[in-house]
Amino acid sequence: MNAQGEAPATPDPGTIQVSTADPNGTVSTVPAQPAAGQSGPPGAPAGETQQEALGVGTEGETTIWTGRYSVKNFIGRILLRITVTAVWLVLLSYLGDKEHYPGRFDWSLFVWITGGAVALYWLVLAWQVALGRLGHFYELTNRRLFIETGVFRRRRDQMELLKVQDVYVKQQGLFSRLLNLGTVVVELSEERLPIHYLAGVDDPNAVMDRIWQYARTERDLRSVKVDQV
Numbered sequence: 001m002n003a004q005g006e007a008p009a010t011p012d013p014g015t016i017q018v019s020t021a022d023p024n025g026t027v028s029t030v031p032a033q034p035a036a037g038q039s040g041p042p043g044a045p046a047g048e049t050q051q052e053a054l055g056v057g058t059e060g061e062t063t064i065w066t067g068r069y070s071v072k073n074f075i076g077r078i079l080l081r082i083t084v085t086a087v088w089l090v091l092l093s094y095l096g097d098k099e100h101y102p103g104r105f106d107w108s109l110f111v112w113i114t115g116g117a118v119a120l121y122w123l124v125l126a127w128q129v130a131l132g133r134l135g136h137f138y139e140l141t142n143r144r145l146f147i148e149t150g151v152f153r154r155r156r157d158q159m160e161l162l163k164v165q166d167v168y169v170k171q172q173g174l175f176s177r178l179l180n181l182g183t184v185v186v187e188l189s190e191e192r193l194p195i196h197y198l199a200g201v202d203d204p205n206a207v208m209d210r211i212w213q214y215a216r217t218e219r220d221l222r223s224v225k226v227d228q229v
Contacts, residue, residue, distance in 0.1 A: 069136035069200040164215035169204040
């Protein structure tokens with residue numbers, strides 16, 4: 001009991017009492033701020049930051065690499081269409097003007113019909129390029145790998161680098177190796193969707209090495225955290 005007959009106030013268990021003295025010698029006690037990293041009183045559940053530090057979360061996650069389905073995958077089809085267009089231009093120059101061939105069959109209608117087919121041929125390629133570029137997006141962070149597929153019906157898959165078991169590259173044909181194109185295959189230690197594909201990426205070997213490097217780093221960090229606990 002104090003002089004006024006009241007019991008002293010019980011200090012908040014979540015604060016630290018600090019005693020200070022003024023020049024007159026009077027001593028006063030004031031609550032200090034909680035310690036850094038402590039979000040509540042002792043024994044309370046850990047805060048979001050502490051929980052994320054113990055596991056895989058978005059805390060401290062940064063983007064390492066992004067990629068799409070490479071335009072170089074269409075080089076063969078582009079060269080084929082250039083050849084077809086060149087042949088059509090030759091036909092147009094020799095058969096498109098009936099005045100150069102008096103008395104012969106009028107080929108101009110045939111030439112213009114084939115010209116329309118060539119234009120449609122290019123439009124189909126443009127549509128394929130759009131689907132390839134917009135329908136495949138890849139993002140690697142220091143903790144996860146994201147794969148987005150589809151244009152109208154979008155799907156976004158994610159995988160924790162902690163679960164990566166193997167990464168390898170598949171290249172089909174000499175043409176893909178010359179252009180440095182390929183598909184990166186990622187195998188995970190999970191029953192549902194254990195294999196993921198990064199199709200048609202540039203420099204697939206470098207992408208494979210980068211994924212494997214950060215997967216090993218993530219496993220090493222988790223091992224250190226478990227040992228500390």
